[in-house]
Amino acid sequence: MAVKINGFVVPENLMKLLSSMASNWGDVINKNMLKVVHLSGAMTNEVYRISWPTKRDDDNRTVLVRIYGEGVEIFFNRDEEIRTFECISKHGQGPRLLGRFPEGRVEEFIHSKTLSAHDLRDPETSALIAAKLREFHNLDIPGPKNVVLWDRMRNWLNEAKSLCSSEQANEFRINTLEEEIQTLEKELSQDFQEVRFCHNDLQYGNIMIGEETRSITIIDYEYASYNPVAYDLANHFCEMAANYHTETPHVLNYSLYPGSEERRRFAQIYLCSSGNQPSEAEIEQLVNDAEKYTLANHLFWGLWGIISSYVNNIEFDYMEYARQRFQQYWLRKPKLLGTSKVSINGD
Structure with a gap:
């Protein structure tokens, strides 16, 4: 009972x-x-x-x-x-x-503090997250070490198509998204890209810190899989626009998206934490790749929002969340895919 x-x-x-x-x-x-x-x-x-x-x-x-x-x-x-x-x-x-x-x-139950949205912007805390993320990526998790991102998005797209009303399908351009996914996979997949076991949902609520030890713990692995590390960094950067502990937790504020120096600092600490000194070109490449992977991130979580609005009863405006992610995708795509390189000296 x-x-x-x-x-x-x-x-x-x-x-x-x-x-x-x-x-x-x-x-x-x-x-x-x-x-x-x-x-x-x-x-x-x-x-x-x-x-x-x-x-x-x-x-x-x-x-x-x-x-x-x-x-x-x-x-x-x-x-x-x-x-x-x-x-x-x-x-x-x-x-x-x-x-x-x-x-x-x-x-x-981990007796540590769950980070807040504000904590992600603290340089000291951000440096700890970058180093811990590299440690997480170095885990050797059994199973095929293939990129999961693209097939997962295609599966979610099929689910979204089956659930959407015709009005929603038109609004979200559902019938064009297969082509968008194909374009992103072609443009972003590189032979030299590093593929590791990624968390794929590195929002502040999935990061904990020991108040005395200052040690970082990454939790909640529902979406974890092998993916390009640049995608995981992109996901973390995008999450800086979110605050899930407000009266409107679904609302994203992209004015809070990290600027070029903040992204560069994170990438540098991430690469340095393996014990090697990365070159300027390596840092710039990771920043550029992560910035382009924000597009895949917007599509990924946009599709998640559409599906969740139909299947999940948690009090959260999933459809509006999806709307914002797709808006960012179409807004940023011309700049990020219009040239072969994104300068880290400009946002």
Whole structure:
């Protein structure tokens, strides 16, 4: 039987799992004395912090519970995501998996601060993120090391076509997007590009920092896959336009997109963190490539927004979010694909 706590309907399977975990710890005062806090900002799943008082003064047992969003299996394979989660955990990155139930999973709660939108712009914090991202990219995750981006977008485009009304299809130029994806793949795919295991969703809510240690932890790997590293940097830069903790979390402010020097600094620290001193040409190449990959990023998350508006019940204006991503795509495409090179001396 499901139990309702602080507005959260705890599924019966989850309640049994939590009770078993609390009993096994041995220091929980009352396994049924749960405190539930909903953590805002998630757009794919519902996330909750659950804690119990213990026999030790001022100390709680705390876990994170992730309730899977409805219909999100369209975006990724949940079993593959779990395998990735466990593999990354074994590499000493991110939280540990504590248990699974049909509607979601229980994870280790990391006692670190989740970054805010403002934190991404702090030079010291940004430098830590750049170095950590390079470390993440160096993980050897089992499986084919092929670029996933283009096929995933084509699959999402087919889903969007099946869901859209004719009016929406016209507005978003759905019937032209196959050609756009093909053009981007041809223009952006380079023999020399570095393909690594990428996070693909490096927004501030997926980055945590130890308040004393200042160590960075990257979490939430639903969209992680092998891709060009320039695409992951592009994704992170685009996320600087977002703040998911406002009254209008779907609204993007592209005046906050990082300027040329900020992007260059991030790329330089990213490349230097491997222990090598990159040349100016290498830094410039990565900045240029990342800037072009913002176009793929806009299409990727634009399609995600369209589909999510139909399948996900989380309170978020997915369709308006999609609209803004497509607007940026058409706005930026002439400049970014009109010449073979984007100068890092101008935005």
